[in-house]
Amino acid sequence: MAEFKYDIDQIDAFLKGKMQGEELNAFKAYMQIEEAFSKEVELQKDLLISLNAHFNKELKQKLIQSDKSGAKAINKKLIPNYIKFGFAASVILFLFFGYFFLFQSIDNTAIYTEFYKPYPNIVSPQVRGVENIQTDILQYYEIADYNTAIILLEKELEKNDAPLAYRFYYGLSLMEIGKTDQAIVVLNQVAESGDAKFKDPAQWYLGLIYLKQNDLKKAENIFESIAKSDNSYKKRAGELLEQLN
Amino acid sequence: MTVSISGDKDLFERLRKGDENSLVKVYQLYKGNYISWGQKNFLLSAEECEDIFQDAIIAFNDNIRKKKITELNCSLKTYIFAIAKNLTIKIINKNNREELKDEHFDAPIEPREIVDQMIILSEKQEKIVSLLKFLKEPCYSILKLYYYKSYSMEIIARELNYKNEKVVKSQKVRCMNELKKLVKARFSKGDLG
Numbered sequence: 001m002a003e004f005k006y007d008i009d010q011i012d013a014f015l016k017g018k019m020q021g022e023e024l025n026a027f028k029a030y031m032q033i034e035e036a037f038s039k040e041v042e043l044q045k046d047l048l049i050s051l052n053a054h055f056n057k058e059l060k061q062k063l064i065q066s067d068k069s070g071a072k073a074i075n076k077k078l079i080p081n082y083i084k085f086g087f088a089a090s091v092i093l094f095l096f097f098g099y100f101f102l103f104q105s106i107d108n109t110a111i112y113t114e115f116y117k118p119y120p121n122i123v124s125p126q127v128r129g130v131e132n133i134q135t136d137i138l139q140y141y142e143i144a145d146y147n148t149a150i151i152l153l154e155k156e157l158e159k160n161d162a163p164l165a166y167r168f169y170y171g172l173s174l175m176e177i178g179k180t181d182q183a184i185v186v187l188n189q190v191a192e193s194g195d196a197k198f199k200d201p202a203q204w205y206l207g208l209i210y211l212k213q214n215d216l217k218k219a220e221n222i223f224e225s226i227a228k229s230d231n232s233y234k235k236r237a238g239e240l241l242e243q244l245n
Numbered sequence: 246m247t248v249s250i251s252g253d254k255d256l257f258e259r260l261r262k263g264d265e266n267s268l269v270k271v272y273q274l275y276k277g278n279y280i281s282w283g284q285k286n287f288l289l290s291a292e293e294c295e296d297i298f299q300d301a302i303i304a305f306n307d308n309i310r311k312k313k314i315t316e317l318n319c320s321l322k323t324y325i326f327a328i329a330k331n332l333t334i335k336i337i338n339k340n341n342r343e344e345l346k347d348e349h350f351d352a353p354i355e356p357r358e359i360v361d362q363m364i365i366l367s368e369k370q371e372k373i374v375s376l377l378k379f380l381k382e383p384c385y386s387i388l389k390l391y392y393y394k395s396y397s398m399e400i401i402a403r404e405l406n407y408k409n410e411k412v413v414k415s416q417k418v419r420c421m422n423e424l425k426k427l428v429k430a431r432f433s434k435g436d437l438g
Contacts, residue, residue: 008418047424048392050373053366055393056303057374059265063299066269120280120291197284201291232288 004037005030011044067120111243112211115236118144119172119201138169146173164190168198172205180209196232204233207240220244253321260309263394272302275322279329287333297336301329310395369432376427384420391417 006014006027013019014027031038121142137156140149153170156162171186187209190202207222223244226237259267276298283294305325308314317324366374380388386405390396398410398417407413 008421043425043428044421046367046370046373047421047428049366050370050377051388051392053370054374054377055389056307059268059303059306060299062265063269063272063302066273117292120295121277196288197281200284200288204290230288232284232290232293236290 004034004040006037008044011041012048014041015045015048108211108214108216108244111240112208114243115240116208116212118176119205121169138165141169141173144176146176149173150177164193164195164198168202171202175205175209180213184209200226200232203231204237207237211240216244253317256321257317260306261315263310263396268302268306271305271321271325272299275325278322279326282326283329283333287337289333289337293336297332298329301325301332304328304332310393312395372432373428376431377424379427380420380424383416384423387413387417387420388424 010027014024019027031041121138137149137152140152150170150173153166153173156166157170167186168190171183171190174183174186184206187202187206190198191206193199203222203226207219207226210219210222220241223237223241226233227241231237256267256271260271276295279298280291280294283289283297284291289297302325305328314324383405387401390401390404396404398413401407402410402413405413407416
């Protein structure tokens, strides 16, 4: 930089739009006559844009990570030991089923893994009251304690006016611990409802359950139906069908 | 200027100081609302909404860092939702998915204020980004605090335990020279234009 008339701070000031008047005109004129300097400014601009993009990516990862660590923190705070042991047992059960299905449908496992992602808890504390949903029940789903979520949701679903959200997360919790036959019954009930917010993902997860069970005919039927509709999973159903075929 | 929710004022001050934990808190606070809204109004999947909302939080942070917003005349939620809405519109227009619905949205913010966030990187810039992981301390922290968080040399000196701002300034120049050397060594002259 020593060979140029302007230093790095002045280049930064120019790039950030903080230079004006005669100083700005002189800077631009110097860029015109000094090609090497013009390239130096261009490189500095690329570096600043790249630094910004890199740290933004880092921040995005932090946000994604916060979903996981936030769940762990809630787990630590809320869950007594006996429930933790229950959770551990459910994990073992889940791993057992996962292992069983791995051998049953080895060809489709890769596709399933690629497309499967646990559905987030979309019922935030702000809207729970509005939708008549009890605080904390869905937190157990959120922290992946599906056994506790199932116990609590079953109680709620005995009531006549139980919100559809409960049935939806009940079906997903059953799916998560490997009770796929029960999950199919429950998610079918949600898929037949008129509420697209839960109907659309219910259909998608039904298809994924059949795929995991290696019941390709039923899986394809569901994904084809999603791909032809206005379902919010339309695009991904199309991509999944392409891979199946 | 009026701040709609008193709690937002404290939070906003922390965000202005570059507190990323407060930003994560804001993200967690409003994420669920946005996912419900995005699904209801735009038939997006929850995962798509999550992704858009993360980008909206980053764009919001950009606006604070670049001092495009210095004070709030609406709630944080309204402002962030306005950004998320603009990003949603961009994505839906790109995917040509459905006609947009604006009637469920109450954002008193000019779109121009918030839409120019997602800069598409050139091939050269992408290559430079891939090199930044090789940047070592203290350069990584100094460049992040100076260029990304817009901290003054005085604050950086305090944060990173330097004797004074002059020492940080010299170190920052050395770091940028080191980065340029790294970039020039990695790419041919042609790549660097």
